[in-house]
Amino acid sequence: MEFHRRASTHASSAILFPGAFNPPTRAHLALASAALNWAPEIVFVLPRAFPHKEYEGPGFTLRLEMLLHAAAEPAFSVASSGGGLFIEMVREARAADPALNRLFLLCGRDAAERIVDWRYPAELAIDRQLEEFELLVAPRGGDYVPPSNLAPKIHALHLEGWEEVSASEIRRRIACGTDWRALVPESIADLVEKNY
Secondary structure, three states, X not given: OEEEEOOOOOOOEEEEEXXXXXXXXXXXXXXXXXXXXXXXXXXXXXXXXXXXXXXXOOOHHHHHHHHHHHOOOOOEEEEEEOOOOHHHXXXXXXXXXXXXXXXXXXXXXXXXXXXXXOOOOHHHOHHHHOOOOEEEEXXXXXXXXXXXXXXXXXXXXXXXXXXXXXXXXXXXXXXXXXXXXXXXXXHHHHHXXXXX
């Protein structure tokens, strides 16, 4: 994991917030702010490759630039990861900062369903992965109800009013010529306009 900017607060716990950030949205920032109740540092993580999809539209460099502008709060870090799986990011974060002994991964309901239901090799079974990190799951199209055996390591993150704001909705509005600027941080609105 390469940190491109590190939060001013270093502690033994942090929340990794991986995403495609195509583009970063006000909902991403609202989620990150809500998650600060769980740990003092949020690390926005942009993977160099995705396990479930390809890079489409703006590439890694532009998305990283947008993240650096958007996630400018003192408790927010921005990093990139060579791995696309959550467990790879967790291990990279610990290698980059051995003081991190409690890590959370922040995601939406849809991502939680994917990670829990994914067919991993036996040595990477989801219950084994959750020995190394915990999940914070925000509602997206409904609340996530984890399997009972995993419930102690999967926590609900309550956030209201942002469920309908998504990067795909921003791209759709741009394509249709309808108003989208209120859905992105003002600090990146011009970059979004120029590149989408």
